[in-house]
Amino acid sequence: MELLSFLLALFWAQVASSHMVMNTPAIYSPNRASTWPVTNGGRFPYPCQGFTEIVTRTPITAGGTTLVNFTGSAPHGGGTCLFGLNYHSTPASPYTNDPEHFKTIYTIIGGCPADTAGNLETPDTYRGLDPNGNPDSVHCGNDSGKDCIRQFNIPFPDDLPSGNATFVWMWYNQRTKNELYMNCAPVYIDGKQSDTAPEDSPFVNSLPTMFLANVPGLTECATSQTGDQTGPFNVPNPGNFGVQLITPDPIAAGNCSIAPVAPFASSGTSMPTPALASTPAAAPTTSSAGFVTVTTSTAGYSSPASTPSEISATTSSEIPATTPVATTPAAPSSQSTAPPPASTGGAATPGSPVDCNVPAGTLFCISESEFGICGPDGKGYPQQLNANQICIDGNVYYKDESA
Numbered sequence: 397m398e399l400l401s402f403l404l405a406l407f408w409a410q411v412a413s414s415h416m417v418m419n420t421p422a423i424y425s426p427n428r429a430s431t432w433p434v435t436n437g438g439r440f441p442y443p444c445q446g447f448t449e450i451v452t453r454t455p456i457t458a459g460g461t462t463l464v465n466f467t468g469s470a471p472h473g474g475g476t477c478l479f480g481l482n483y484h485s486t487p488a489s490p491y492t493n494d495p496e497h498f499k500t501i502y503t504i505i506g507g508c509p510a511d512t513a514g515n516l517e518t519p520d521t522y523r524g525l526d527p528n529g530n531p532d533s534v535h536c537g538n539d540s541g542k543d544c545i546r547q548f549n550i551p552f553p554d555d556l557p558s559g560n561a562t563f564v565w566m567w568y569n570q571r572t573k574n575e576l577y578m579n580c581a582p583v584y585i586d587g588k589q590s591d592t593a594p595e596d597s598p599f600v601n602s603l604p605t606m607f608l609a610n611v612p613g614l615t616e617c618a619t620s621q622t623g624d625q626t627g628p629f630n631v632p633n634p635g636n637f638g639v640q641l642i643t644p645d646p647i648a649a650g651n652c653s654i655a656p657v658a659p660f661a662s663s664g665t666s667m668p669t670p671a672l673a674s675t676p677a678a679a680p681t682t683s684s685a686g687f688v689t690v691t692t693s694t695a696g697y698s699s700p701a702s703t704p705s706e707i708s709a710t711t712s713s714e715i716p717a718t719t720p721v722a723t724t725p726a727a728p729s730s731q732s733t734a735p736p737p738a739s740t741g742g743a744a745t746p747g748s749p750v751d752c753n754v755p756a757g758t759l760f761c762i763s764e765s766e767f768g769i770c771g772p773d774g775k776g777y778p779q780q781l782n783a784n785q786i787c788i789d790g791n792v793y794y795k796d797e798s799a
Contacts, residue, residue: 416468416509417530418565418579420547421454423447424490427528431468433575436613443482443498444562444580448489456563458587459554464565465547467526469533470515470791472571474642476628477508479550480606481585482562483595490582491562495614497595498564499603502550503634505658506570506627506642512543514571515790518755551637556587559594566606568629570648572789573620576610604633609652617652630655637661749775754790761787 415431423429425447434442456462464479479502484492491497516522516533521543523532536544560582567577590597609617619629627645632655639660646654752760752770760776762768767787768776785792 415470415472415569415577416466416545416567418464418581419467419526420463420465421456421563421581421583422452423579423581424451425449426451429528429579431470431530431577434578434611436611442576442578442608442611442614443493443495444491444564444578447580448491450490450582453560453582453584454563455584455586456552458552458556458558458585461549461551462563462583463547464550465535466509466545467528467530467532468509468545469517469522469531471510471512471545472569473512473514474507474510474628475567475569475571476506476631476644477504477548478564478566478606478631478634479503480564480566480603481556481583481600482564482580483557483559483593483597483600485560485562490560491580495608496605498606499600500606500633500635501553501556501603501637503631503638503658503660504548505630505634505638505640505644508546508548508641509567510543510545511541511642516543516545518758552585552587553599553637554587555599556585557590557592557594557597557600558585558587561585561594564606568609568619568631568648570625570628572791573622574610574618574650576608604635607631607633609650617650619650619652620648621650622647630658634658634660749777752776759790759792761790764788767792 415433417423417429417431419426424444428449429445429447430440432440434440434445436442440446454462478500480498480500482491482497482499484494484497486492510516521534523534526532532545534544536542536546539546539548561584563581563583565577565579569575569577585594594600608615609619612618625645625648627643627648629648629652630644630646632653634655637660638658640658644655649655750762750768752758752768752774754760754770758770760768760770762776762778764786766778768778770776
């Protein structure tokens with residue numbers, strides 16, 4: 397029973413892992429935002445999971461960069477990240493829901509937010525829960541490490557107008573299928589002054605719309621439905637600014653358009669080109685307590701010369717990256733995790749062990765309704781999931797409530 401209790405405890409830590417969430421800059425409703433993908437309506441709707449509470453508005457200088465960092469232990473092999481802005485708002489919301497209002501400023505094809513074969517949930521990489529209850533894994537402390545969560549200094553065009561805006565991260569992961577992840581952060585752009593409202597800026601409106609897929613009802617485009625892609629998704633309209641870190645796989649496009657090589661500008665533009673590999677790759681480090689140490693750089697940061705009074709005094713260079721957290725088990729957030737099966741389920745009475753071909757301590761799917769945790773002997777005991785849960789590719793998900 398001791399071994400079973402240990403395996404079950406390890407399992408619930410991994411089930412809680414879900415996916416990824418942006419932690420820097422500070423997002424809307426940070427204590428409620430989820431690591432789960434967005435849908436058309438439902439629990440975490442497009443856009444921005446529906447969250448609008450402003451805790452910190454981050455000031456960003458046009459022509460400079462800002463640090464973007466993430467929390468999570470399931471980067472699904474990395475993938476393609478889009479970064480953008482929405483200057484539109486309504487009296488009831490700091491952003492609008494129209495997909496056309498979300499404009500791309502930078503794209504990373506492959507290796508975002510990690511370059512790893514799958515997830516980071518082994519005893520060597522898992523780092524426990526962050527203060528918001530989101531599981532976290534080892535961090536690279538740079539933008540080029542492997543088998544760890546990367547961070548990026550994202551450049552902002554110097555032609556951006558001044559004003560409040562919503563900064564957006566959208567992610568098409570490499571490993572799973574038909575998913576879109578999206579987090580949003582309130583920011584103030586210290587840019588060009590104009591008599592024109594920032595949302596009507598000709599420059600802003602010249603930027604491409606952030607590519608939207610995998611949200612049925614809002615788009616018919618769906619990325620790979622087979623999950624057998626070996627490279628990231630090459631978004632059809634990445635904009636002129638970005639970087640390709642890994643060669644994309646046309647299979648990942650699913651029924652979306654297969655895009656040509658991205659026409660990223662490398663010089664002579666109004667946007668600074670970041671050195672995405674300028675920081676030497678380093679092995680993640682841990683303290684004596686076993687916590688991950690995150691190394692950040694404030695190079696390229698600057699506070700706006702003047703900002704509205706409602707902007708928090710916290711500047712982008714003062715916002716911490718992921719805080720080291722204890723690995724003591726804690727109650728996971730009900731919004732981001734699948735809860736344990738009911739006590740009447742089969743998890744309390746294990747059946748005969750089955751063979752597993754994954755590292756010891758790793759969750760694996762026996763069927764869509766059963767999981768196991770691989771033991772040191774290469775075997776794991778079948779455990780039954782609740783009726784509203786499903787096991788796919790070594791992860792436990794909620795079934796689609798909107799289906």
